Structure formats: C-alpha cells, structure tokens
Amino acid sequence: xxxxxxxxxxxxxxxxxxxxxxxxxxxxxxxxxxxxxxxxxxxxxxxxxxxxxxxxxxxxxxxxxxxxxxxxxxxxxxxxxxxxxxxxxxxxxxxxxxxxxxxxxxxxxxxxxxxxxxxxxxxxxxxxxxxxxxxxxxxxxxxxxxxxxxxxxxxxxxxxxxxxxxxxxxxxxxxxxxxxxxxxxxxxxxxxxxxxxxxxxxxxxxxxxxxxxxxxxxxxxxxxxxxxxxxxxxxxxxxxxxxxxxxxxxxxxxxxxxxxxxxxxxxxxxxxxxxxxxxxxxxxxxxxxxxxxxxxxxxxxxxxxxxxxxxxx
Amino acid sequence: xxxxxxxxxxxxxxxxxxxxxxxxxxxxxxxxxxxxxxxxxxxxxxxxxxxxxxxxxxxxxxxxxxxxxxxxxxxxxxxxxxxxxxxxxxxxxxxxxxxxxxxxxxxxxxxxxxxxxxxxxxxxxxxxxxxxxxxxxxxxxxxxxxxxxxxxxxxxxxxxxxxxxxxxxxxxxxxxxxxxxxxxxxxxxxxxxxxxxxxxxxxxxxxxxxxxxxxxxxxxxxxxxxxxxxxxxxxxxxxxxxxxxxxxxxxxxxxxxxxxxxxxxxxxxxxxxxxxxx
Numbered sequence: 197x198x199x200x201x202x203x204x205x206x207x208x209x210x211x212x213x214x215x216x217x218x219x220x221x222x223x224x225x226x227x228x229x230x231x232x233x234x235x236x237x238x239x240x241x242x243x244x245x246x247x248x249x250x251x252x253x254x255x256x257x258x259x260x261x262x263x264x265x266x267x268x269x270x271x272x273x274x275x276x277x278x279x280x281x282x283x284x285x286x287x288x289x290x291x292x293x294x295x296x297x298x299x300x301x302x303x304x305x306x307x308x309x310x311x312x313x314x315x316x317x318x319x320x321x322x323x324x325x326x327x328x329x330x331x332x333x334x335x336x337x338x339x340x341x342x343x344x345x346x347x348x349x350x351x352x353x354x355x356x357x358x359x360x361x362x363x364x365x366x367x368x369x370x371x372x373x374x375x376x377x378x379x380x381x382x383x384x385x386x387x388x389x390x391x392x393x394x395x396x397x398x399x400x401x402x403x404x405x406x407x408x409x410x411x412x413x414x415x416x417x418x419x420x421x422x423x424x425x426x427x428x429x430x431x432x433x434x435x436x437x438x439x440x441x442x443x444x445x446x447x448x449x450x451x452x453x454x455x456x457x458x459x460x461x462x463x464x465x466x467x468x469x470x471x472x473x474x475x476x477x478x479x480x481x482x483x484x485x486x487x488x489x490x491x492x493x494x495x496x497x498x499x500x501x502x503x504x505x506x507x508x509x
Numbered sequence: 510x511x512x513x514x515x516x517x518x519x520x521x522x523x524x525x526x527x528x529x530x531x532x533x534x535x536x537x538x539x540x541x542x543x544x545x546x547x548x549x550x551x552x553x554x555x556x557x558x559x560x561x562x563x564x565x566x567x568x569x570x571x572x573x574x575x576x577x578x579x580x581x582x583x584x585x586x587x588x589x590x591x592x593x594x595x596x597x598x599x600x601x602x603x604x605x606x607x608x609x610x611x612x613x614x615x616x617x618x619x620x621x622x623x624x625x626x627x628x629x630x631x632x633x634x635x636x637x638x639x640x641x642x643x644x645x646x647x648x649x650x651x652x653x654x655x656x657x658x659x660x661x662x663x664x665x666x667x668x669x670x671x672x673x674x675x676x677x678x679x680x681x682x683x684x685x686x687x688x689x690x691x692x693x694x695x696x697x698x699x700x701x702x703x704x705x706x707x708x709x710x711x712x713x714x715x716x717x718x719x720x721x722x723x724x725x726x727x728x729x730x731x732x733x734x735x736x737x738x739x740x741x742x743x744x745x746x747x748x749x750x751x752x753x754x755x756x757x758x759x760x761x762x763x764x765x766x767x768x769x770x771x772x773x774x775x776x777x778x779x780x781x782x783x784x785x786x787x
Binding site: 202203204206207209210211213214217218220221222224225228292295296298300301302303305306307308309310311312313314315316317318319320322323324325326327328329334336339342343388391392393396397400401434435438442445448449451452455456459466467468470471474478481482485486488489491492493495496499500 | 782
C-alpha cells in the first residue's frame with residue numbers, strides 16, 4: 197500500500213527527537229564514567245578535559261561503590277524515602293478512595309479539596325511545609341508546641357493538682373532540619389502531594405467495580421471486611437501496582453524537595469549525591485548516574501511490561 | 510441496579526463528616542499559604558495574630574519589588590505554552606499515525622517512548638550542562654527550556670493522544686480517505702474536531718507538568734530563562750522574616766495551576782497511568 201510511508205514519516209520527528217534526547221546525554225554519561233574527569237585539579241590539569249587518554253576502566257565505579265563515603269547511605273536513604281512514601285500513599289489513598297466513593301452532600305467539593313495538593317509545584321510544596329508548617333519556632337509546629345506548653349504552665353496554678361502538673365516536662369518541638377528528621381519532612385510533604393494521585397486512581401478503578409457481584413456477596417451474608425478483602429482488593433491489585441511503580445519512578449529521582457529542605461545537612465538521596473559529585477568529580481558523578489539508571493530500570497521493566505500488555509486491547 | 514443500602518444511620522452521618530474532615534486537613538496547607546499571604550511579614554510570625562489580623566494586600570502589591578515576580582511568571586508562561594504547543598505539533602501526527610495505521614512495531618515504539626521518561630534526570634545532569642553551555646551555547650535560554658520541557662512531556666502527550674484517538678471509529682477516518690481528503694485534512698477536519706476534548710485535556714495536563722517542572726528548569730537556567738520553580742527554590746530559607754511575602758509569591762505561583770488542575774482531574778488518571786487504569 198502506498199500509505200505505508202506516510203504514517204512512518206509522521207512518527208519520525210517524535211522518534212528522532214526522543215532518540216536524541218535519550219542517547220546523546222546517556223552516551224556521554226557512559227563515556228565519562230570510564231574516564232578520569234574532574235573540573236578542578238591543579239596537579240593534574242590533563243584530567244580537566246574529557247579525553248580517552250584518561251581512561252580509567254571501572255575505576256570510577258569502584259570508587260563510587262567502595263570509597264565514596266556517602267554512596268551507600270544515599271542509596272539506602274533513597275529507598276527509605278521511596279518505600280515510606282509508597283506505604284503511606286497506598287494506605288491513605290485506599291482509605292480515602294473508599295471514603296469518597298459513596299455519595300454524600302458536597303462530594304464534588306471534597307474531591308476538589310483532596311486533589312489540590314497534587315497540582316502544587318514541588319518547590320512551593322517544600323518551602324511551604326518546611327517553613328510555615330514544620331519550623332520548630334515560627335511554623336505551626338513550633339506555635340502548637342508552645343501553645344501546649346503555655347497551657348500546661350497555666351495548670352501549675354491549679355490548687356492541689358498544680359503540684360502534679362508542674363512535674364510535667366515542657367515538650368520540645370521536633371526540628372525537621374537535622375539529617376534524619378529532614379528525611380521525615382520530605383516523606384511528609386511528598387506523601388501529602390501524592391496521596392491525591394493514589395486516591396484519584398483508586399477511585400477511578402472502584403467505579404468500574406462489579407456492583408452485582410458485591411450485592412450477591414451481601415445477600416450471601418459476607419461481612420464488609422470479607423467483601424473488601426475478597427472482592428475489592430483483588431479488583432484493586434492492578435491499580436495498586438501501577439501507583440506503586442509510577443510513584444517509584446518519580447520519587448527515585450526526587451530532587452527539589454531534598455535540595456530545599458536539607459541542603460548541606462547530610463540528608464541526601466542518589467540524585468542529590470550525583471548533583472554533589474557534579475560540582476567537581478564528573479567521572480564519579482557519571483558512574484553514580486549509571487547506577488541510578490540501573491535502579492530506575494529495575495522498576496521500569498515491570499511497569500512497561502504491565503502497560504505494554506494491555507496496550508492494544 | 511441499585512446498590513443495596515447497608516449504611517446505618519450512624520454511618521450516614523459519620524462517613525461523610527470524616528470525608529469532609531480529611532479533605533479539609535489535606536487542603537489546609539494550601540489554605541494556610543493563602544491565609545498567610547494576607548498578613549504582613551511582621552504579623553505572620555506572631556502567634557497572637559495566628560487567626561485574627563488586619564488583612565493587607567501589600568505582599569501582592571510588592572511582589573515585583575520583592576521578587577521580580579512577573580519576570581519569572583512570564584518566563585513560566587512562555588516556556589510552558591511553547592513547550593506544550595511544540596509537544597502537540599510533534600505528538601498529534603505521531604499519535605495519529607500510530608492509532609490509525611499501526612504497524613508491527615507500534616507497540617514497541619510506544620513502550621520505548623515511555624521508557625525515556627524513566628531515565629533519571631540526575632544521571633545526565635552534567636552532559637546536559639556541558640552540551641548546552643560549552644557546545645551548543647543555549648544554556649539559560651527560553652529555547653532550551655522549551656525544548657527540554659517538550660521532550661520530557663512528549664511521551665505522556667503521545668500516550669494520552671493515542672488512547673483518545675483509539676476511541677474514534679476507524680471507519681470515519683477511512684471514509685475521509687475514500688472521499689480523497691489529504692492526510693493533513695484528515696487530521697485538521699476530522700480527527701481534531703472529533704477528539705477535541707482529548708486534545709484539550711492533553712494540552713492542559715502537559716501545561717501543568719511544564720509549569721511545575723523543578724529539575725531542569727532550575728539546573729539549566731541562571732537568570733534569563735528562569736521560571737517560577739527557580740524563583741521559589743532560590744528563596745527556600747527566609748528564616749521566618751518573610752513568611753507573608755513568601756506566601757504571596759507562592760500563592761501567585763501555584764494558584765492558576767491548581768485551578769486549572771481542578772478541570773482536568775479525570776484526565777490526570779489517563780495521563781499518568783498511560784491508559785492502564787480505566
């Protein structure tokens with residue numbers, strides 16, 4: 197048929213653009229990961245320009261794996277952050293989707309309120325949470341704790357019981373700017389942003405649930421829990437898997453939130469560590485980058501399989 | 510068939526109240542940001558003015574002096590609009606060809622396109638800086654930001670369009686062919702009018718993603734082409750001195766997008782799950 201070439205021609209710009217976008221930078225990363233390449237080195241100025249004569253083999257990979265002090269911490273922390281967010285968003289998402297999946301007055305408004313956090317840009321999300329909400333002095337966190345303390349102090353003047361209350365300690369607000377706690381802050385803000393996404397997907401899926409099957413179960417006297425366990429959960433298995441995988445891909449490359457919340461306080465994930473390497477040691481940054489690609493691909497392969505399977509039906 | 514109503518009287522009140530309560534909690538940070546934006550910087554950090562204060566518009570009126578807001582906002586509008594436009598110009602013909610003239614490879618091409626989305630941006634940070642700064646010399650230009658935003662979102666755009674186009678009966682397009690309509694005519698006069706809703710929501714979602722992008726727009730710009738993400742990121746630690754003005758500029762940065770988002774919540778599912786959840 198004559199109209200074979202035209203469809204191909206129409207796809208060409210998209211394919212070529214994406215091919216370039218993928219292959220050129222990735223090829224360069226691969227190349228840099230095998231050479232010695234640093235931006236500043238007074239003793240070895242020849243290392244500051246990329247060249248095959250600075251070939252280092254797997255030296256950068258070895259350095260990243262065994263000598264770079266933060267690599268394993270960053271990998272571990274990346275996984276900790278991603279897994280925590282996944283667990284929280286899936287559980288919250290399921291609960292909220294079930295809650296909103298019934299008709300009640302103002303349901304439309306509830307949906308709009310619930311979905312809103314997803315559209316807040318990540319930079320604003322991070323700045324808003326870490327300053328106005330979680331700050332231990334000026335944020336709502338600090339103000340609330342101070343309020344509780346003031347209230348307890350008021351109880352000190354109580355006759356008889358006052359002596360008892362004065363033995364209570366003052367509560368210290370949690371500071372979310374230390375290494376470990378700022379990871380929690382990131383988890384909180386990303387969970388806030390992505391729970392709406394889970395809710396939306398679970399809700400969409402719940403609406404396609406087979407109602408007659410459910411009714412039959414009710415008539416057979418199945419309890420609410422066993423209906424949820426045996427009908428709803430199997431029905432939601434696929435959306436849950438999709439939510440988990442899409443979020444993994446997004447959160448493995450989490451950057452803006454970490455940059456804003458914990459610049460320089462030691463809390464880092466893999467993308468952040470690569471960013472740090474990039475300020476000087478390009479060889480190491482590239483090797484770490486290849487590890488990040490491998491990590492993302494492990495997740496991606498499963499997702500692509502699943503998406504590809506029902507592509508043509 | 511009506512669902513058997515098992516809800517007790519207690520449940521009829523309790524569950525909706527709970528849903529409302531949780532929804533309000535989720536919306537609270539956004540509300541708080543908007544609320545704080547009407548306080549002066551001094552009032553914003555005083556607990557005694559937590560809920561009662563004299564509202565002021567000064568934070569909004571001084572946005573230009575304080576943050577040069579409009580320069581960043583205009584950059585965001587320009588880059589997001591052109592990136593979305595470009596993504597559609599490249600994406601519509603591709604999705605059209607794939608849905609109406611699929612070949613053996615169409616499925617693989619689609620899945621491969623999606624896989625480009627999974628490349629962690631940090632892995633190619635230095636090559637991108639190197640290429641655009643030293644080699645192509647387009648670092649910190651609108652052109653670069655537009656191209657990058659377009660490429661990041663192109664896979665999602667093509668996927669979404671593909672799922673919408675597939676819903677159009679093939680016969681309609683075939684009929685057009687019989688009548689001797691050119692390919693361009695088919696796209697312009699038959700496909701776009703039929704899939705208008707789908708194309709519009711794809712564009713809307715693409716625009717939102719462009720607007721909120723916070724990796725490349727921050728890393729590949731310094732001043733000229735910086736977007737709102739970069740503006741906010743640059744003011745990450747105001748040390749509490751500027752809560753009022755920071756809230757105002759944040760509200761101005763996310764307000765329009767959150768409202769746009771309300772209109773395309775349904776399409777979001779399709780866009781982000783690549784049609785795998787219906």
